Amino acid sequence: xxxxxxxxxxxxxxxxxxxxxxxxxxxxxxxxxxxxxxxxxxxxxxxxxxxxxxxxxxxxxxxxxxxxxxxxxxxxxxxxxxxxxxxxxxxxxxxxxxxxxxxxxxxxxxxxxxxxxxxxxxxxxxxxxxxxxxxxxxxxxxxxxxxxxxxxxxxxxxxxxxxxxxxxxxxxxxxxxxxxxxxxxxxxxxxxxxxxxxxxxxxxxxxxxxxxxxxxxxxxxxxxxxxxxxxxxxxxxxxxxxxxxxxxxxxxxxxxxxxxxxxxxxxxxxxxxxxxxxxxxxxxxxxxxxxxxxxxxxxxxxxxxxxxxxxxxxxxxxxxxxxxxxxxxxxxxxxxxx
Amino acid sequence: xxxxxxxxxxxxxxxxxxxxxxxxxxxxxxxxxxxxxxxxxxxxxxxxxxxxxxxxxxxxxxxxxxxxxxxxxxxxxxxxxxxxxxxxxxxxxxxxxxxxxxxxxxxxxxxxxxxxxxxxxxxxxxxxxxxxxxxxxxxxxxxxxxxxxxxxxxxxxxxxxxxxxxxxxxxxxxxxxxxxxxxxxxxxxxxxxxxxxxxxxxxxxxxxxxxxxxxxxxxxxxxxxxxxxxxxxxxxxxxxxxxxxxxxxxxxxxxxxxxxxxxxxxxxxxxxxxxxxxxxxxxxxxxxxxxxxxxxxxxxxxxxxxxxxxxxxxxxxxxxxxxxxxxxxxxxxxxxxx
DNA sequence: CGCGCAACTGATCGCGGTAACATCCTTCAG
DNA sequence: CTGAAGGATGTTACCGCGATCAGTTGCGCG
Numbered sequence: 001x002x003x004x005x006x007x008x009x010x011x012x013x014x015x016x017x018x019x020x021x022x023x024x025x026x027x028x029x030x031x032x033x034x035x036x037x038x039x040x041x042x043x044x045x046x047x048x049x050x051x052x053x054x055x056x057x058x059x060x061x062x063x064x065x066x067x068x069x070x071x072x073x074x075x076x077x078x079x080x081x082x083x084x085x086x087x088x089x090x091x092x093x094x095x096x097x098x099x100x101x102x103x104x105x106x107x108x109x110x111x112x113x114x115x116x117x118x119x120x121x122x123x124x125x126x127x128x129x130x131x132x133x134x135x136x137x138x139x140x141x142x143x144x145x146x147x148x149x150x151x152x153x154x155x156x157x158x159x160x161x162x163x164x165x166x167x168x169x170x171x172x173x174x175x176x177x178x179x180x181x182x183x184x185x186x187x188x189x190x191x192x193x194x195x196x197x198x199x200x201x202x203x204x205x206x207x208x209x210x211x212x213x214x215x216x217x218x219x220x221x222x223x224x225x226x227x228x229x230x231x232x233x234x235x236x237x238x239x240x241x242x243x244x245x246x247x248x249x250x251x252x253x254x255x256x257x258x259x260x261x262x263x264x265x266x267x268x269x270x271x272x273x274x275x276x277x278x279x280x281x282x283x284x285x286x287x288x289x290x291x292x293x294x295x296x297x298x299x300x301x302x303x304x305x306x307x308x309x310x311x312x313x314x315x316x317x318x319x320x321x322x323x324x325x326x327x328x329x330x331x332x333x334x335x336x337x338x
Numbered sequence: 339x340x341x342x343x344x345x346x347x348x349x350x351x352x353x354x355x356x357x358x359x360x361x362x363x364x365x366x367x368x369x370x371x372x373x374x375x376x377x378x379x380x381x382x383x384x385x386x387x388x389x390x391x392x393x394x395x396x397x398x399x400x401x402x403x404x405x406x407x408x409x410x411x412x413x414x415x416x417x418x419x420x421x422x423x424x425x426x427x428x429x430x431x432x433x434x435x436x437x438x439x440x441x442x443x444x445x446x447x448x449x450x451x452x453x454x455x456x457x458x459x460x461x462x463x464x465x466x467x468x469x470x471x472x473x474x475x476x477x478x479x480x481x482x483x484x485x486x487x488x489x490x491x492x493x494x495x496x497x498x499x500x501x502x503x504x505x506x507x508x509x510x511x512x513x514x515x516x517x518x519x520x521x522x523x524x525x526x527x528x529x530x531x532x533x534x535x536x537x538x539x540x541x542x543x544x545x546x547x548x549x550x551x552x553x554x555x556x557x558x559x560x561x562x563x564x565x566x567x568x569x570x571x572x573x574x575x576x577x578x579x580x581x582x583x584x585x586x587x588x589x590x591x592x593x594x595x596x597x598x599x600x601x602x603x604x605x606x607x608x609x610x611x612x613x614x615x616x617x618x619x620x621x622x623x624x625x626x627x628x629x630x631x632x633x634x635x636x637x638x639x640x641x642x643x644x645x646x647x648x649x650x651x652x653x654x655x656x657x658x659x660x661x662x663x664x665x666x667x668x669x670x671x672x673x674x675x676x
Numbered sequence: 677c678g679c680g681c682a683a684c685t686g687a688t689c690g691c692g693g694t695a696a697c698a699t700c701c702t703t704c705a706g
Numbered sequence: 707c708t709g710a711a712g713g714a715t716g717t718t719a720c721c722g723c724g725a726t727c728a729g730t731t732g733c734g735c736g
Contacts, residue, residue, distance in 0.1 A: 287566030
C-alpha cells in the first residue's frame with residue numbers, strides 16, 4: 001500500500017529499522033549472528049514495507065545463483081512434465097530451483113534457449129538428449145557448470161548423463177513381438193529427424209527384426225494434431241494399405257491408444273488378429289478398454305537422478321554420472337505374452 | 339576449450355579485441371554506433387572465447403529484466419501448457435521471456451513461488467486465478483509491475499484480468515442439459531477446495547438447475563491418479579449407487595472420457611440413455627469413439643491476450659485490461675442437441 | 677582555415693547486494 | 707584487574723555490466 005514506484009532496497013529496510021544494511025541482509029538470509037531483538041525489529045520492518053530482496057543484486061555480489069536450467073523439447077508431450085516433477089521433487093529439498101526452457105525439438109532454438117539460460121549463470125544444466133549443435137556443446141563445455149544430459153544414453157555426453165537406451169528399448173520390443181509370433185509388423189510414429197529418441201527406438205527395432213529376416217511391412221509418420229486422432233487415422237490408413245498386418249508398433253502411447261480404440265471399434269481381435277505396442281507407459285492412459293503394451297521410459301526416475309547429480313555436484317560431491325536405467329516392458333492386453 | 343573456471347567477463351573480450359569494455363557491450367547489444375571493423379573484431383573475439391554475457395550484471399546495471407513471471411497450478415493438467423504456448427507465441431516477438439512457476443494448487447506454495455519470482459524483479463506477472471493469499475495480493479500490489487490474472491473472471495483482479503466466467507460456463511452447460519430434457523443429473527469432479535474454477539463451474543451449474551427445481555442427484559470427487567481411470571471408476575460407482583441417472587457432468591474432459599469409454603463398453607446408449615459433458619475442449623481427446631460434449635476454455639486465447647497486455651504495458655501502452663472471453667459449448671456426440 | 681556536427685570510442689559511476697574484515701562491547705578466566 | 711574470546715554490528719570494496727557524459731577524430735562547409 002505504501003508504494004511509489006521505485007522498488008524497495010535494503011537501505012529502506014535499514015532506515016526503517018535503524019540498523020545497517022548489512023545487518024538487515026544478515027537477518028534476511030539467516031546468516032551470521034544477530035541478536036533476537038534486532039532480528040525482530042528488522043523482520044517487522046521488512047514485512048511492513050513489503051520488502052522483497054533483490055536476487056539480481058544478491059547473485060551478482062555473492063557469485064551464486066541457485067537456479068538449474070532445465071531444457072526440454074516440449075511441455076505438451078506429457079513425458080517432460082513428468083521428468084520435471086522428478087526434478088522438482090529433489091530440488092525442493094535443496095536451495096536450488098529449476099527454470100524451464102522449451103526448444104520445440106529445434107536445434108537452433110535449443111541453442112538460443114541455452115544461451116539465454118547460461119546468461120543467467122545457473123548452477124547447473126539439465127538438458128534433454130545428446131544431440132546438440134556444435135555451438136551448444138561448446139557452450140555447455142565452456143560453462144564450467146555441471147551438465148546432465150537426460151532421456152537418452154545412446155551417445156557421448158558432454159558431462160553427465162541419465163536415461164535409457166532407446167535403441168535397446170526398440171530391440172527389446174522387437175524381440176518380444178517376434179517371440180509372440182507376429183510376422184507382419186508395421187511402424188507408426190512421429191516425423192523423425194526431429195526426435196532422435198524415437199529414431200533410435202526405430203533403429204533398434206528394425207535391427208532386431210532384420211536379424212530374424214523380418215522387415216517392417218508398412219510405416220507411417222505424422223506431425224502435429226491430436227495424437228489420439230492421428231493414431232486412429234494412421235492405423236486406418238495402414239490397414240487399408242496392408243490388410244495383412246498383424247502387429248503395429250507405435251512410437252508413443254498416445255497414438256497407440258488411438259489405434260487401439262479404432263481396432264476395437266472395428267471389432268478386430270486384439271491381440272489375436274493384430275497386436276499393438278506403444279512407448280512411454282503414460283499413466284494417463286490407464287482407463288482404456290484394454291491396457292496397451294508399452295515400455296516404461298522411467299521419466300520420473302530420470303528427473304530424480306539428474307537432479308541428484310546436479311545437487312551433489314553443486315556441493316562438490318561427485319556422483320555416479322553415467323546412469324543407464326532399464327526400461328521394463330509391460331505386456332498389457334495388446335501383446336500376446338509369449 | 340580455453341576455460342579455467344572463472345567465467346568470462348566483458349573485460350576478457352575487451353582485452354582480446356583491443357577495445358574498451360563499453361564498446362564490447364555496445365556491439366553485443368547492438369546499441370549505439372560502432373564501426374563495422376570494430377564490430378567484427380569484437381564479435382570474433384567473443385565467439386572465440388565463447389563469451390556469454392552476464393544478464394545478472396546487465397539487469398542490475400540497466401534496471402531492466404526482460405522476464406515475465408508466469409505462475410500456474412500445474413503442468414500436468416494439459417490446460418496450462420496450452421496457455422503457456424499462447425503466452426510464448428506473443429512474447430517471442432518481443433524481448434520478453436516467460437519464466438514458469440508451479441504452485442500445485444497450494445496457496446502457500448503460490449505465495450512462496452511468487453515471492454521467489456518477484457525477487458528476480460520481472461517486468462510483469464501472469465498468474466492463474468483470482469484467489470490468492472492476503473500476502474500474495476499485497477506483493478502483487480506492491481510490486482509496481484503489470485499483473486494479469488488469468489483463466490477466471492469471477493472476482494476482482496489486482497490489476498488486469500483475462501479469462502472466462504466459470505460460473506457462466508456452468509450455467510450454460512446446465513441450461514443446455516435441461517433443454518435437452520435430462521433430469522437426473524450427476525456431477526463428477528475434482529476435490530474442490532483446491533480448484534476454484536471447478537468450484538465456480540459447479541456453483542453456476544447447480545444454480546441454474548435449482549431455478550428449474552432440479553437438484554444434482556449424485557456427485558463424486560477424486561484427487562490424484564490417472565484421470566481416465568478415475569473417470570471410469572467414478573462413473574461406475576455413481577451408476578451403481580444411482581442407476582436412474584440420465585446425465586453426468588464431469589469437471590474435466592479427461593474424466594469425462596473415462597466415463598464415456600466405460601459407458602460404451604457397458605453398451606449403454608449415449609446420449610440416449612445417459613448424456614455426458616466435460617469441460618475444456620482438450621484437443622488431445624479428438625479420436626475418441628464419440629466426441630464428448632464440452633466447453634472450450636479458450637486457453638490459448640487467454641495466454642495470448644494476457645501476454646499482449648503485459649507486452650503493451652511494458653511499453654507504457656495501456657490496453658483493455660479486463661478481458662472476458664466467451665466459451666462456446668460443443669455438443670459433440672454425447673449431449674442431445676435440443 | 678576553423679567551426680560545427682556526426683560518428684565513434686572511452687572513463688566514471690553506481691545498480692543493490694554480499695564477503696571479508698574492522699570495530700565495539702561484553703563476559704569471564706586467571 | 708587485565709586480556710583473550712567471542713558475539714553483535716558497521717565499513718569497505720567489490721560483483722559485471724550499462725547509463726551517462728566526455729573525449730577524439732574526420733569531414734563538409736562557410
